Amino acid sequence: MTSQPSTDLPVNADALRAEVQSKYREVATTPHGEFHFHTGRFLAKHLGYDDAWVDPLPDAAVESFAGIANPFASRHLEAGEQVVDVGSGAGFDTFVAAGQVGSDGAVIGVDMTPEMLEKARRNVDVVGADNVEFREGFVEELPIDDGWADVVISNGVFNLCPDKKAAFDEVFRVLTPGGHLQFGDIANNNPVPPEAMQDIDLWTG
Amino acid sequence: MAGALAERVFVSKLEKVGFTNVTVLDRQPFSMAAAADYPLFTPQLLDLMERLLPSSARQQVATSVTVTAEKPV
Numbered sequence: 001m002t003s004q005p006s007t008d009l010p011v012n013a014d015a016l017r018a019e020v021q022s023k024y025r026e027v028a029t030t031p032h033g034e035f036h037f038h039t040g041r042f043l044a045k046h047l048g049y050d051d052a053w054v055d056p057l058p059d060a061a062v063e064s065f066a067g068i069a070n071p072f073a074s075r076h077l078e079a080g081e082q083v084v085d086v087g088s089g090a091g092f093d094t095f096v097a098a099g100q101v102g103s104d105g106a107v108i109g110v111d112m113t114p115e116m117l118e119k120a121r122r123n124v125d126v127v128g129a130d131n132v133e134f135r136e137g138f139v140e141e142l143p144i145d146d147g148w149a150d151v152v153i154s155n156g157v158f159n160l161c162p163d164k165k166a167a168f169d170e171v172f173r174v175l176t177p178g179g180h181l182q183f184g185d186i187a188n189n190n191p192v193p194p195e196a197m198q199d200i201d202l203w204t205g
Numbered sequence: 206m207a208g209a210l211a212e213r214v215f216v217s218k219l220e221k222v223g224f225t226n227v228t229v230l231d232r233q234p235f236s237m238a239a240a241a242d243y244p245l246f247t248p249q250l251l252d253l254m255e256r257l258l259p260s261s262a263r264q265q266v267a268t269s270v271t272v273t274a275e276k277p278v
Contacts, residue, residue: 037241069269074230159209168222175276181224187232187268188209 013162017138020160021113024066028090028115031063039066044092047184048073053096061123064090064116067155069184072096080104081150084174086139086167086183087111087157091120091132097153098129108149109134110142140166144174151175154183212270224274231271237263 077100088109240246
């Protein structure tokens with residue numbers, strides 16, 4: 001899929017997306033491979049996810065989790081809420097959200113990496129989550145109707161978006177008035193030199 | 206990692222889009238050693254940071270944050 005990112009960006013958006021897809025494709029297809037970072041249940045525990053939400057999930061829905069924070073730490077979702085998981089990967093946070101909103105709610109996961117989407121869609125059947133759907137798309141161009149979501153969640157995704165304003169504009173668009181955005185991400189403690197902003201390798205790793 | 210924002214910039218950008226009650230609820234600062242556990246920090250990046258950052262800055266190279274914001278009614 002393609003999109004028309006702004007030309008006034010610090011980095012080539014298409015090249016960055018390709019690099020991100022390459023990195024996360026590996027996590028999707030070989031979740032027990034040799035990574036320099038933690039994944040799966042160990043990581044979820046490390047980040048403070050409630051066992052009550054994680055333990056019931058099958059390994060296939062957890063093993064490719066590679067988030068950096070716990071977006072549910074601030075607020076548990078309420079039964080019946082409609083939720084969008086931006087950059088849903090193999091669906092770990094999506095399925096946690098689905099458990100919290102219950103059968104009267106609905107969760108849509110959006111991701112741009114085909115291998116992650118394929119795995120996430122397989123996991124819908126494994127988990128037996130009737131209230132979950134996965135769609136292909138970019139954060140800056142969400143395939144969601146205006147005002148559909150009560151809540152938007154995300155985990156370690158915005159730092160990988162070349163156009164932050166476009167990403168936040170899209171999240172704002174899909175939220176209903178009074179809706180919540182709750183996300184985890186990395187904040188930089190040191191200024192990034194302009195030349196580093198143009199280096200794709202320094203965005204993804 | 207080059208795309209990560211400073212905390213105050215995160216808040217500012219969300220407010221400019223129209224969000225209100227933007228709140229950073231949880232902060233987990235981490236050192237270079239701890240950063241190695243996160244996907245964004247490859248060994249190559251850590252090597253680069255070790256060469257570029259003064260030792261005083263290596264104890265807190267980034268912060269994992271949890272942020273909430275609301276779309277006004």
